[in-house]
Amino acid sequence: MNIKDQNACACIASKIKEIRQGNRLMLNDDVNITMNLYRRDTPDKRCGVVKINGNLDFSLLDAAMAAAAGFVVLRILGAITSFLRRI
Numbered sequence: 001m002n003i004k005d006q007n008a009c010a011c012i013a014s015k016i017k018e019i020r021q022g023n024r025l026m027l028n029d030d031v032n033i034t035m036n037l038y039r040r041d042t043p044d045k046r047c048g049v050v051k052i053n054g055n056l057d058f059s060l061l062d063a064a065m066a067a068a069a070g071f072v073v074l075r076i077l078g079a080i081t082s083f084l085r086r087i
Contacts, residue, residue, distance in 0.1 A: 032053050033050075033053075034049065
């Protein structure tokens with residue numbers, strides 16, 4: 001959004017309406033991971049660095065559905081193992 005446009009007020013108002021109509025249960029967080037790699041024979045000397053930068057964007061509803069699905073799968077696997085032990 002460029003505020004220097006002629007219809008800046010209308011553009012800002014439309015963006016606010018778009019945000020209000022969207023999913024309010026969204027989480028957006030930056031992910032920054034840095035790992036230093038060392039060799040076993042020379043643990044004092046660093047031999048590499050792995051950097052992962054990104055953005056994690058998910059909705060709380062999606063996270064709850066994934067957790068519920070995982071719980072159901074674990075319960076089913078537990079029931080199958082219990083059944084197999086009885087045989």
